[in-house]
Amino acid sequence: MATSNGEDGSVEVQLGQTRVLAVVKGEITQPYPDRGNEGSLAIFTEFSPMGDPAFEPGRPSEMAVELGRIIDRGLRESRAVDTESLCILSGRSVWSIRVDIHILDNYGNLVDAANLAALAALLSYRRPECTVGGDDGQQIIVHPPEVREPVGLIIHHLPIAVTFAFFGDGNFQVLDPNLKEEEVMGGRITITINSQGEICAVQKGGGVGVSASEVMRCLRIAAAKAQSMTETLKKAVEIHEIERAQRKIRRHPNLQNQIDTASSVPNPIKKIEVEMEETSEDIEPKQALDTERGIKDLSMSDSSRMKSTETEVAETLTEKPSRAGGRDLFAGGESAWGDDVKLTPLKGSPGTRSTLFPLDSDALVEFDVAARAVLRGGVSSQRMSSKLVSEPLQRQISDQIAAAAVYANQTSPLISEDARPLGPIFPRVGDMDSTEESDAALETKSVSQPEGTPVNFYFSGKKKPKKRGGSGRQD
Amino acid sequence: MKVEGTDDGAVAAAGVGPTGVSPFVSKVLAPGDIVLDLNSTNKVLRVGSGLRQDGDSILATKAGKLRFQKQSNKYWVEGSQKRYIPNVEDTVVGIMVDRRSEMFILDIGGPAFGSLPILAFEGATRRNIPNLQIGAAVYARVVNAHRDSDPELSCTDAAGKSAGFGPLKGGFIFDCSTGLARGLLSKPTPPVLEVLGKSLSFEIAVGLNGRVWVNAPKVATIITVSNAIQNAEFLSPTQQHIMVKKLLEDSQ
Numbered sequence: 001m002a003t004s005n006g007e008d009g010s011v012e013v014q015l016g017q018t019r020v021l022a023v024v025k026g027e028i029t030q031p032y033p034d035r036g037n038e039g040s041l042a043i044f045t046e047f048s049p050m051g052d053p054a055f056e057p058g059r060p061s062e063m064a065v066e067l068g069r070i071i072d073r074g075l076r077e078s079r080a081v082d083t084e085s086l087c088i089l090s091g092r093s094v095w096s097i098r099v100d101i102h103i104l105d106n107y108g109n110l111v112d113a114a115n116l117a118a119l120a121a122l123l124s125y126r127r128p129e130c131t132v133g134g135d136d137g138q139q140i141i142v143h144p145p146e147v148r149e150p151v152g153l154i155i156h157h158l159p160i161a162v163t164f165a166f167f168g169d170g171n172f173q174v175l176d177p178n179l180k181e182e183e184v185m186g187g188r189i190t191i192t193i194n195s196q197g198e199i200c201a202v203q204k205g206g207g208v209g210v211s212a213s214e215v216m217r218c219l220r221i222a223a224a225k226a227q228s229m230t231e232t233l234k235k236a237v238e239i240h241e242i243e244r245a246q247r248k249i250r251r252h253p254n255l256q257n258q259i260d261t262a263s264s265v266p267n268p269i270k271k272i273e274v275e276m277e278e279t280s281e282d283i284e285p286k287q288a289l290d291t292e293r294g295i296k297d298l299s300m301s302d303s304s305r306m307k308s309t310e311t312e313v314a315e316t317l318t319e320k321p322s323r324a325g326g327r328d329l330f331a332g333g334e335s336a337w338g339d340d341v342k343l344t345p346l347k348g349s350p351g352t353r354s355t356l357f358p359l360d361s362d363a364l365v366e367f368d369v370a371a372r373a374v375l376r377g378g379v380s381s382q383r384m385s386s387k388l389v390s391e392p393l394q395r396q397i398s399d400q401i402a403a404a405a406v407y408a409n410q411t412s413p414l415i416s417e418d419a420r421p422l423g424p425i426f427p428r429v430g431d432m433d434s435t436e437e438s439d440a441a442l443e444t445k446s447v448s449q450p451e452g453t454p455v456n457f458y459f460s461g462k463k464k465p466k467k468r469g470g471s472g473r474q475d
Numbered sequence: 476m477k478v479e480g481t482d483d484g485a486v487a488a489a490g491v492g493p494t495g496v497s498p499f500v501s502k503v504l505a506p507g508d509i510v511l512d513l514n515s516t517n518k519v520l521r522v523g524s525g526l527r528q529d530g531d532s533i534l535a536t537k538a539g540k541l542r543f544q545k546q547s548n549k550y551w552v553e554g555s556q557k558r559y560i561p562n563v564e565d566t567v568v569g570i571m572v573d574r575r576s577e578m579f580i581l582d583i584g585g586p587a588f589g590s591l592p593i594l595a596f597e598g599a600t601r602r603n604i605p606n607l608q609i610g611a612a613v614y615a616r617v618v619n620a621h622r623d624s625d626p627e628l629s630c631t632d633a634a635g636k637s638a639g640f641g642p643l644k645g646g647f648i649f650d651c652s653t654g655l656a657r658g659l660l661s662k663p664t665p666p667v668l669e670v671l672g673k674s675l676s677f678e679i680a681v682g683l684n685g686r687v688w689v690n691a692p693k694v695a696t697i698i699t700v701s702n703a704i705q706n707a708e709f710l711s712p713t714q715q716h717i718m719v720k721k722l723l724e725d726s727q
Contacts (some may be wrong), residue, residue, distance in 0.1 A: 053558070053584075105557075180649075 039086020
């Protein structure tokens, strides 16, 4: 029923044949003088003639103003959107959130559809994170989304609008009237209520008189309807969240090609890095689970700094492979470690944090298929044979790890310092021998290699150890 | 090569390819696509709706499939829209909104209201003016539809006979897309109407402006027919059969 446009904060809702688009934007402004520590929320409606020949361009009609007011009242007076969290500097700068509602196609019951669209847009909107700093502590630094993850609005509850149309003497109600019903109805009532049964707004304007018992009946029906609608809305938002998280998985381009040849889905994913706080609720390869937990703990404490360094490294890192191209991914020269270095314990590096990096190629393939299925909103009809991709995949991934590991250990001490608390995932060179125990903890079987071969790769299960060459390292 | 205007029914010299027929017939076009080049043979063509002449070429101005009729050498673009753009010779279902001294004003769902002269009925004279009220439904034919002026309608065919045009009494009108309306009027009869006609008795008038008028003795029949027609828009013939059968079973 609802579809997201891919951008945060822009949602189109289709309620039957009625289509409404809501777009949320945020801006830093000065607060109202009497509400110095609160941000603001404003609703704007646009009834373009595209939606209905009866809409005229120019001044909003009475119906347009009424619609805007109903939605505004439902959100503002019930305090659904937390405005105090929108404050940056009390009395000086606050976030001002603006919701624009565009009617694309009017087939009746615009209020309900517009309300849903506004709620979904507010739930999916992400504003840039900003901190207060500077010399005097009064400067506002707005962080771009690449540096710091944009943060969502705090929404306490979801007020759902439910509209009834009255016919006859007011004793005959119709829920969710369509265009024809609206044209001949005797009166209407809109009840904005949340799933806890709290009434946020009631609007009955003119029309046929309705008895109190009829209104109570409408309230009861509206409460039930609001609960089911809240479920639907939450599910749709959750799917969007998963898709958004999936989009952040960046793959190595060569890896991508291998996968693409088997399942022809174009995906502009470039990097092989995985964000730390990526939700793995839907896909959880068991092997990676423990490492995820370990990493997540870390990310709670010092995530932002880690992320920024991580992304920096990852960006410079993937430039190299893309320039080199093909399987020759490592363009940095010979390994500086020599023969007696065991790269076995190197399970990760800035380039390959294994939170969502399934170490089993079967799982990897499944993961990809599932991820793409989620992205496409459907199910992949072809299950790739893991045999098809495992070999080259292994090679790609192992080369990647090697490249990443060497690069990481050669770069700034800052990275290795911070990386140490991660334990087995990101060891320093000196710690390598002590990481055998962590292998067990990770529940992967390490593919043991004779001395001198550069990189090992971990596959649990039936995969045979592979010898690789061509990665640029000598033994 | 003589070229006279680019309105509907206008004549333009054209020719393309060995057979002189545009290679895009029955292909889907987008606005701006060049359909024909007017440089070769001196054939005379009719440029229909959705096409426009631009110098030496004919361009599509609507999205849809290109159609060609050999008998009249006419090209036009058929697309499906919610809104209706009047074209000459379209049969439309209009609703009367006003009465002037010399004409009735009908709403045909287009950008402008259409005007229906009071004498444009079979057997109408000054003394014998048809009695249409505001809100009445009328089945009419578009006589004139220039881009810049209001469309003109008529309730007679070219020969002056009524041919089914005129006021529609009773019944129920619903809106649909122009594509569905065209489909309902196409030959052979669409399966949805055939199957409905076998078990129910009703009458319909389909307007190419995306309006369908349905009338039947029982209200339940009217509702069944309207729902069946609206559901049938994107179904294949077999699916239409199944859908209508199911609908008839459910309503019995």
